[in-house]
Amino acid sequence: MTLLSVENLKVSYGNIKALHGLTFDIAEGEIVCIIGANGAGKSTTLKAVSRMVPVEAGSRMTLDGKDLLRYPADRVVSELGVSHVPEGRRLFENLTVMENLKLATFARRDAERIRPDLQRVFAIFPRLEERQNQKAGTMSGGEQQMLAVGRAYMSGRRVMLLDEPSMGLAPLLMLSMFEALREINAEGTTILLVEQNARLALKFSQRGYVLENGRLVMAGPSQDLLKDPEVKKAYLGG
Amino acid sequence: MSVFLQNLINALQWGSFYALIAIGYSMVYSILMLFNFAHGDVFMTGAYIGFGVATALIALSAAGIIALPSWLILVLTILFSMVLTACLGMFIERVGYRPLRDAPRASAAITGLMIGIILETGNLILLGAQRVKFPALIQPVTYDLGGVFVTNQKIMIVVVSLSLALGLHQFIRHTKWGMAMRAMAFDYVVVPLMGVPINKIAAMTFALGSGLAAAAGILFGMAYPVLDPYMGIMFGWKAFVAAILGGRGSILGATLAGFILGFIEIFVAMVFPSTLRDFIAYSIILLILVFRPYGLFGEPYSVRLRL
Numbered sequence: 001m002t003l004l005s006v007e008n009l010k011v012s013y014g015n016i017k018a019l020h021g022l023t024f025d026i027a028e029g030e031i032v033c034i035i036g037a038n039g040a041g042k043s044t045t046l047k048a049v050s051r052m053v054p055v056e057a058g059s060r061m062t063l064d065g066k067d068l069l070r071y072p073a074d075r076v077v078s079e080l081g082v083s084h085v086p087e088g089r090r091l092f093e094n095l096t097v098m099e100n101l102k103l104a105t106f107a108r109r110d111a112e113r114i115r116p117d118l119q120r121v122f123a124i125f126p127r128l129e130e131r132q133n134q135k136a137g138t139m140s141g142g143e144q145q146m147l148a149v150g151r152a153y154m155s156g157r158r159v160m161l162l163d164e165p166s167m168g169l170a171p172l173l174m175l176s177m178f179e180a181l182r183e184i185n186a187e188g189t190t191i192l193l194v195e196q197n198a199r200l201a202l203k204f205s206q207r208g209y210v211l212e213n214g215r216l217v218m219a220g221p222s223q224d225l226l227k228d229p230e231v232k233k234a235y236l237g238g
Numbered sequence: 239m240s241v242f243l244q245n246l247i248n249a250l251q252w253g254s255f256y257a258l259i260a261i262g263y264s265m266v267y268s269i270l271m272l273f274n275f276a277h278g279d280v281f282m283t284g285a286y287i288g289f290g291v292a293t294a295l296i297a298l299s300a301a302g303i304i305a306l307p308s309w310l311i312l313v314l315t316i317l318f319s320m321v322l323t324a325c326l327g328m329f330i331e332r333v334g335y336r337p338l339r340d341a342p343r344a345s346a347a348i349t350g351l352m353i354g355i356i357l358e359t360g361n362l363i364l365l366g367a368q369r370v371k372f373p374a375l376i377q378p379v380t381y382d383l384g385g386v387f388v389t390n391q392k393i394m395i396v397v398v399s400l401s402l403a404l405g406l407h408q409f410i411r412h413t414k415w416g417m418a419m420r421a422m423a424f425d426y427v428v429v430p431l432m433g434v435p436i437n438k439i440a441a442m443t444f445a446l447g448s449g450l451a452a453a454a455g456i457l458f459g460m461a462y463p464v465l466d467p468y469m470g471i472m473f474g475w476k477a478f479v480a481a482i483l484g485g486r487g488s489i490l491g492a493t494l495a496g497f498i499l500g501f502i503e504i505f506v507a508m509v510f511p512s513t514l515r516d517f518i519a520y521s522i523i524l525l526i527l528v529f530r531p532y533g534l535f536g537e538p539y540s541v542r543l544r545l
Contacts, residue, residue, distance in 0.1 A: 103434065
């Protein structure tokens with residue numbers, strides 16, 4: 001059952017074309033990754049889905065059959081349940097951990113679900129509970145990434161868009177982060193992941209797309225992409 | 239000593255006006271990264287709206303249509319005028335700033351200047367060049383504290399100003415709306431990803447700032463009851479100085495800086511001829527800023543303007 005469907009997605013920044021008409025879809029409960037080099041358009045793809053960048057005429061995106069283009073960015077989160085962990089985390093460093101998590105529930109109408117969700121975030125990331133009254137900016141990189149994911153979990157979790165969650169994390173932390181993401185996925189959150197660390201992303205996901213210069217050039221089950229000679233050569237270090 | 243105390247009291251009143259106006263500048267600057275240069279004229283318009291509301295209420299009361307005690311007229315004047323001016327602020331945000339959210343900052347800056355000119359000249363067209371006299375809303379009572387004279391009105395002005403400033407500070411510290419404002423002050427581009435409607439937060443910020451400017455306008459009109467359409471210009475500039483001196487986005491900083499400005503101006507005028515007042519006062523403030531370029535209570539913020 002297709003949850004997110006993207007057709008002919010085109011985005012430009014001024015005169016520079018960033019995406020030349022992407023078509024892809026994600027089924028309910030899936031983990032899908034988009035791999036590609038720096039500047040291929042990975043982040044732009046996520047920003048287009050979360051409606052943070054304008055798309056060009058002819059682009060179509062639907063979630064659950066609803067036209068995404070009818071929703072402004074904040075309602076994509078609050079009404080469609082799409083959360084986005086942006087590149088570089090972008091926490092509100094002047095707010096406490098708890099305030100960051102609470103802000104993410106700003107527009108939620110299911111008030112009675114907020115507390116159990118918060119408990120769940122603290123169960124997945126116990127460090128956040130310990131640090132709940134600390135300013136987000138004073139935490140280590142790993143803890144900040146936990147908060148970025150926790151915050152997304154609180155804001156909406158039908159679909160989670162993850163932009164380079166491995167960036168800046170030590171290997172061990174990276175591993176536990178992806179375990180946490182798998183746990184979140186197992187509870188029903190569909191995940192769209194973009195990564196420069198292609199090996200990690202393909203091992204973690206069920207299906208993958210390869211993005212080159214704003215075009216999807218390959219698609220398939222992640223297992224197959226891992227073995228593909230071209231993918232190996234270009235993205236997995238030979 | 240009593241001269242000093244007398245001036246201290248005057249400075250508290252004078253600083254109250256700056257503080258209330260500075261808060262509005264500071265809030266808008268911190269969440270939207272723009273200077274609302276129309277804010278001084280919003281203060282002026284607030285004073286005129288206060289004049290209109292007070293005059294109407296007094297007339298209604300005198301005609302016996304609704305019998306209102308004078309304290310209630312004062313309270314209603316302040317409340318109605320704050321609400322009406324808040325609506326003006328939201329209107330300014332909607333037509334003047336929201337369409338230019340992603341425009342170059344200089345364009346947003348001249349928007350404020352143009353709206354200011356429109357408010358000034360609009361007022362002239364509406365009411366003519368004649369100055370208007372703000373009605374007396376309080377029966378003056380003067381207390382003699384051993385040679386230092388305090389009026390009930392001065393006490394009221396300082397208490398109302400401080401209460402509004404502290405109330406707003408609490409609002410920003412403890413409500414989810416205030417939390418959203420603080421988040422926007424740090425990094426406003428990411429805020430929509432939290433499901434927060436930033437247009438509503440921006441509108442609310444303009445409403446709050448304009449409401450406070452209206453309060454300042456009414457209190458000013460009570461203390462110095464002659465209004466003219468250009469009264470907001472110099473006041474606006476000085477309150478802008480206080481806003482920056484207070485530190486980006488800090489309500490308490492803007493309030494404190496407003497009072498500091500009031501104190502410096504009044505005490506300079508106590509020692510030097512009044513023509514030298516602003517010359518010396520603002521030289522001092524310039525010096526303070528040289529040593530504290532981020533202001534008194536500047537908070538850190540993200541410099542990334544894109545996602």
